[in-house]
Structure formats: C-alpha cells, structure tokens
Amino acid sequence: MIKVFGHKAPDTDSTGSPIIWAWYLSEVQGTPAKPVLLGEPNTEAAFVLRHWGLDKPEIISDVTADDTVVIVDTNNPAELPPSVNDAKIVGIIDHHMLVGGIKTKNPIDITIRPLACTATIMHDLMGDALARAPKGVKGAMLSCILSDTLEFRSPTTTAHDRAVAEKLAADLGVDLGDLATKMFEAKSDVSAFSDAELLRMDSKEYNVAGKELRVSVLETTAPKLILDRKDSLMASMVEVAKEDGADQVLLFVVDILKEEATLLVPNDLVRQMAEASFGAKATGDTVVLPGIMSRKKQIIPALKL
Amino acid sequence: MIKVFGHKAPDTDSTGSPIIWAWYLSEVQGTPAKPVLLGEPNTEAAFVLRHWGLDKPEIISDVTADDTVVIVDTNNPAELPPSVNDAKIVGIIDHHMLVGGIKTKNPIDITIRPLACTATIMHDLMGDALARAPKGVKGAMLSCILSDTLEFRSPTTTAHDRAVAEKLAADLGVDLGDLATKMFEAKSDVSAFSDAELLRMDSKEYNVAGKELRVSVLETTAPKLILDRKDSLMASMVEVAKEDGADQVLLFVVDILKEEATLLVPNDLVRQMAEASFGAKATGDTVVLPGIMSRKKQIIPALKL
Numbered sequence: 260m261i262k263v264f265g266h267k268a269p270d271t272d273s274t275g276s277p278i279i280w281a282w283y284l285s286e287v288q289g290t291p292a293k294p295v296l297l298g299e300p301n302t303e304a305a306f307v308l309r310h311w312g313l314d315k316p317e318i319i320s321d322v323t324a325d326d327t328v329v330i331v332d333t334n335n336p337a338e339l340p341p342s343v344n345d346a347k348i349v350g351i352i353d354h355h356m357l358v359g360g361i362k363t364k365n366p367i368d369i370t371i372r373p374l375a376c377t378a379t380i381m382h383d384l385m386g387d388a389l390a391r392a393p394k395g396v397k398g399a400m401l402s403c404i405l406s407d408t409l410e411f412r413s414p415t416t417t418a419h420d421r422a423v424a425e426k427l428a429a430d431l432g433v434d435l436g437d438l439a440t441k442m443f444e445a446k447s448d449v450s451a452f453s454d455a456e457l458l459r460m461d462s463k464e465y466n467v468a469g470k471e472l473r474v475s476v477l478e479t480t481a482p483k484l485i486l487d488r489k490d491s492l493m494a495s496m497v498e499v500a501k502e503d504g505a506d507q508v509l510l511f512v513v514d515i516l517k518e519e520a521t522l523l524v525p526n527d528l529v530r531q532m533a534e535a536s537f538g539a540k541a542t543g544d545t546v547v548l549p550g551i552m553s554r555k556k557q558i559i560p561a562l563k564l
Numbered sequence: 565m566i567k568v569f570g571h572k573a574p575d576t577d578s579t580g581s582p583i584i585w586a587w588y589l590s591e592v593q594g595t596p597a598k599p600v601l602l603g604e605p606n607t608e609a610a611f612v613l614r615h616w617g618l619d620k621p622e623i624i625s626d627v628t629a630d631d632t633v634v635i636v637d638t639n640n641p642a643e644l645p646p647s648v649n650d651a652k653i654v655g656i657i658d659h660h661m662l663v664g665g666i667k668t669k670n671p672i673d674i675t676i677r678p679l680a681c682t683a684t685i686m687h688d689l690m691g692d693a694l695a696r697a698p699k700g701v702k703g704a705m706l707s708c709i710l711s712d713t714l715e716f717r718s719p720t721t722t723a724h725d726r727a728v729a730e731k732l733a734a735d736l737g738v739d740l741g742d743l744a745t746k747m748f749e750a751k752s753d754v755s756a757f758s759d760a761e762l763l764r765m766d767s768k769e770y771n772v773a774g775k776e777l778r779v780s781v782l783e784t785t786a787p788k789l790i791l792d793r794k795d796s797l798m799a800s801m802v803e804v805a806k807e808d809g810a811d812q813v814l815l816f817v818v819d820i821l822k823e824e825a826t827l828l829v830p831n832d833l834v835r836q837m838a839e840a841s842f843g844a845k846a847t848g849d850t851v852v853l854p855g856i857m858s859r860k861k862q863i864i865p866a867l868k869l
Contacts, residue, residue: 362664371674
C-alpha cells in the first residue's frame, strides 16, 4: 500500500492532494495507495475535509525502509519524515523550487511545475480519468486551488490554475466565491491555537545571509484576531526560535481581502530586514507591506539583511 | 536564448535530446533556444548527426549567471558545467535517479520518468506538436531511443519506449534494425581513441562502500576491438583513477548482440567486487557476466564489496 503525503504542516493542498492522488493511484492506475498526514490539518483543511465528506487521513510521524511513498506539495527533506530517504520513494509531484535534498535509488516519476497548486498539476496528469473521480476528489481539487491561490489573488496564480478551478466549480455546480469565503473564514479562526502553534502553523525555514529564519505566514480574512495578540506572539518568538534552532521568527499576517501583509517587528534585526527587503520603514512594532501575499513569490526572493 | 544541454560525455541521447527540445522550445513554445554540448559527441552521436543532416551543436565548457538553461538526460551536478547552479535553470527532463545536487531559485518545470530514454519523455511532453517537427528532429528522437535501449535489448526498455520508436520509424519510413546496426557500428569504431579516452567515454562516478568508483561502460558490437587492448587499458586505469580522484576504474565491455558484459579484472579489489556483486568467479583478468547490459538497472544496484 503506497503512502501519499505532503509536508509536516498540512494546509489544504498538503491535505487534499494526497487524497486526490491516492484515489488516482488506487482506482485508475490499479496500485493501492492511501493518503496520510504528517501532522494535524489546519482549520481550513479540516473544514475542507468536512465540507466534502472526506475522512481525515491517518497521521504518521515517520516512515521506514518498508514503506513505498509518493511525496506531494514539497521536495524539501526538512518538511518530510526524518527517515524519508530510507523509504522507497516512487513519485514526487510538487510546485516549489528544487531544494536538492531528496535522493532516489532508481529513476522515478517526478513532476514539478511552476503552477500555484499541486492539485492543478494532478489535474493535468490525470487527464480524462478525472471524469470518473467522485465528488469528494473533485471538490478537494477545487479547494486546493482556491486555497493556494487565495481565490486567484495570490501572484502565484496562473491562468491555468484559474481555468482548472472554474471548470471544476462548473462541473460540481459550486459557487466558487462562496466556497472560498467559507474556507478563508475557517482558516481565520485561530482562537484555539497557542502563540507558539500560530508561529509554526504555516512556517518554513530559510537561510538568509547566514541567519536561520523561520518564515511564518498566516493568511486570514480577520487580521485583527491575530494582531490583537501581537505582544504575546512577539514574546513567544524568542522561545520558538530557540527550540527550533532558528535565529529569528518572521511573522507575516496576510490580509487576503485587502491584499497586503503586516510584518511583526519585535527587534532591530527584523526592522532592518523590513527596510532592506521591502523598502519599508518600520517605526512601531508592525509594518504594513502593500501587495505582499506570497512567501514563495514575493517574500523569500526579497529577503535580505 | 535558452541553452539546452545534456551531460559532459555526449552520447546519442545527450546530443539528440537537446536538439529535439530546443526545436520544441523555439518553434512550438515560442521561447528561442539552442542545443549545446558539454563535450565532443561520441562516434555514434556523430554518426546520428551526419545521418539526419543535423548541425553539430556548439561545445561549451561552462555557464554563467547570465545563462538561462534547460538540463536534459541528467540531474547530476558532477556531470554538468561547474557553474550550473549559478545559471537560471528553467527546466529539467531526465530518466535517471534523483541524486539531489541541483537547486533552483524558483519553481521550474521538472519531468523525470522511469523510461529508457529522455527523448521518449520529450515525445510525451510534445503531444500533437511532434507532427510539425522536421525529419531531423523525429530522426534524432528515434536514434536516441534505439541507442539508449540498445535496440530494445537493454532491460531499461519499456513497452512505451518501444512503441514510440516503432511509430517514429513507420512515420519516417525507416528500417529500424538497419538504422540501429549502423549506429552500433559507429559506436564500435573505437580505433581513434586512446586508452584513457575509452575509460572516460561513457563513465559515471559512484561511491560504493566508501570507495570512489568510476564505472565505465563501452557498448559495442565488436568487443574484440576493445578486449584486444585489455592490457594497456588496465595499465591506464591506474593513471585515470589517480587523475580523477577515484579509487578504482571499472570497465564493462557490453556486447550488444550477445547480451553480455565482460568486466576487466586488473586486481584483487575488482575480483572481489565481481564475486560479491555478480557471483562471478574471476580466475583470469576478465570475467563474462551473462545478461548484464545496463549500468543503471543492473550494474549500479548490484555493486558491492
């Protein structure tokens, strides 16, 4: 039984794509597969599972040499089970830059495309077989695209992602805007999470000019819910950085509707980075970055000291 | 102008695939591209260029940060220009195991498939556009498949590689067996090469049980031409290993028609490896390995000390 999984902080794409691909492998390719998760799905992903009547996949903490696996929505070993390179990796489907840490023992199927969403790539790979997919699989595909593109607002969105989502919405008879609103509301409900959980929820590590940065993004339609907690979030950053071996946590609160990010500025290092990276003069403990929505396309390429 | 190239020891696939893909990028995608080589094509690849009336691509020794490149038929930095990770890599098409050394700054197009030949993957990616390709491009595609599959004898051959080659041969009105025979004769003409050149001609480096091995394969329909030179080839191995920082050169002479390999046994290390890896008792300075034709599929997975 092939295990299909995304990264350790399951958002909608890393929760939905394994479900889509496990269906395709099992039902179309005839190679039994099941989706698994590497952590608890975020509130949006949990909503998507409920909304489409999908079972929450089992959560696993590691893999072994006996596991056959397909990796989706990442190619970064830091975001994968510790023993991933011991497993028999038979496929990778992703839309992120190649970081170069995964090795395979044989030639395998790897498809990486500069699209907004893993599910869009799966749509293309599945071809006509998609017509046979149950509603839950098509619905997961649509939700993945709406999530990763922030309903086509993110600059990562391509015309192709949008066309696929619109085709799926028509096929499913779904009001795309209505579904997106419900998903973003679910994602914006952060009341149940501690500060440390929020800082790690959608977070990736990067080395910038010799500094280990944990770059966290919270996409929300209710930024006030997060910004009201900014003092305790900034206090928590010190502890989280220490525990995770990082020099600094950066938290970008992305306002999906206003299409801007607010960066928390706990100290002079972050103040300096805000100016060097985005030309933004931070006088207080937050700074607004108009138009900034994508870590992959706008934040990471800009970051400098 | 995008530069499309394969690996440093251009065989038919690493010479022909860049020509095929540069045509597709330029003429179908509308993104100007040209094929380049990282070394002199081998005698088979040179024959293929002449046979299909194709210009020999320019040979380059490195790339710079100003270059935009597509890498084909390898994903191994050791087989690529020294500055490859400085260039703007926009695509990778390959059929080898992922070795994990290439990094990209953005998400790019990567397609790796467990097929025998890069050109087969290109065939699939091109879809209907192939119909518009000139004879030289289709001919290069056919020759790449015949070369990498050793006319369907290699165990790397899939039914799909074979079906694509047969379709191309029919389309071009070419006798597939006749073309393959001429290609293998060209490859078998090794008279112009020094021993050191032969040892490096189709050679890849691997670490096995702590030993750096240069694993060389010579595919030929005339093994006698090479085996008659075995004493001087074995003498040359010492110098080549030293110059290339390897512990040992292994030379497998693959008899395409008899479907067997002859391994040269210059010392006890290689004798021991022949027995541990292939269960072959070498009493003299060569040992025949029946059925062994593929480095990727049969030699590398078996190698041990």
